[in-house]
Amino acid sequence: MPVPVRIPTPLRRFTGDRAEVSVEAAEISSVLDRLFEEYPGLRSHLLNEDRTLRAFVNIYVNDEDIRFLDGLKTPVGDGDSVSIVPAIAGGAR
Amino acid sequence: MPERSEVRFDRAVLEDIARAASTAYPYEGCGALLGERGHVRVTLPLPNTEKGSPRVRFEVSSGDYLRVEREADAQGLRLLGFWHSHPDHPARPSVTDRARAWEGLLTVIVSVQEGQARDIGAWEIHGRELPFELVEIESPGFSSALVTTLWREGEK
Known part of the structure; x- marks a missing residue:
């Protein structure tokens, strides 16, 4: 079953301004691979060279941060939705 | 030399930001900016979820990020920044x-001095390794020197 993936505004320039795309995949790692096949510009914004998730990028399966699940190996299936969320922060110091 | 970018703020948005930033003092306040490309029409104040040093740091929770982005999509607006x-x-x-x-x-930053919003600036980046570029803020009646007056009027 296709899994819907929510694309955050700052990365929509790589998806033709689409807010949501659907991919066929059974775990987050393959969700990302399918995304990169279609939208290669996303890769360097989501993964490091060693294929770990970049700092300040969060991926959620439904309401759960994958860092608290099985990371990139987190399974996805029927009825799940994936959200890519930029970590927004900063400050005077 | 490329032209400097500009962003237009509705006057009510500047007043809303000033009010929220002043209310948050002495902690950092934050909010989302929604509108169309180059034109901020709405700000949604957000809780600063930074736990360690909220006087000098801010953080927007993932839940709040998703909420404001969905709100923007639902209103036919765009999340322009924070x-x-x-x-x-x-x-x-x-x-x-x-x-x-x-x-x-x-990235829009408001200076709050002793509880009063005093100044505002906007920046953007065009490459991960490149420095911030200043974005000119356009607003009816707005100029940097007029901000304090404008914002004080908004608090009456």
Whole structure:
């Protein structure tokens, strides 16, 4: 079953301004691979060279941060939705 | 030399930001900026979820990020960026601000001095390794020197 993936505004320039795309995949790692096949510009914004998730990028399966699940190996299936969320922060110091 | 970018703020948005930033003092306040490309029409104040040093840092929770982005999509608007305040610090980006900036989202900073919003600036990046570029703020009746007057009027 296709899994819907929510694309955050700052990365929509790589998806033709689409807010949501659907991919066929059974775990987050393959969700990302399918995304990169279609939208290669996303890769360097989501993964490091060693294929770990970049700092300040969060991926959620439904309401759960994958860092608290099985990371990139987190399974996805029927009825799940994936959200890519930029970590927004900063400050005077 | 490329032309400097501009962003237009509706006057009511500047007043809403000033009010929220002043209310948050002495902590950093923050909020989302919604509108059309180059034109901020609405700000949604957000809780600063930074736990460690909320006087000099801010953080937007993932839940709040998703909520405002969905709100923008539902209203046919675009999430243009986020503002945050610098209590008793200038309206200029810090090293932390630069490190945490996202290309495609405006970084807007409000200086709050002794509880009063005093100044505002907007920045954007065009490449992960490149420095911030200043974005000119356009607003009816707005100029940097007029901000304090404008904002004080808004609080009456």
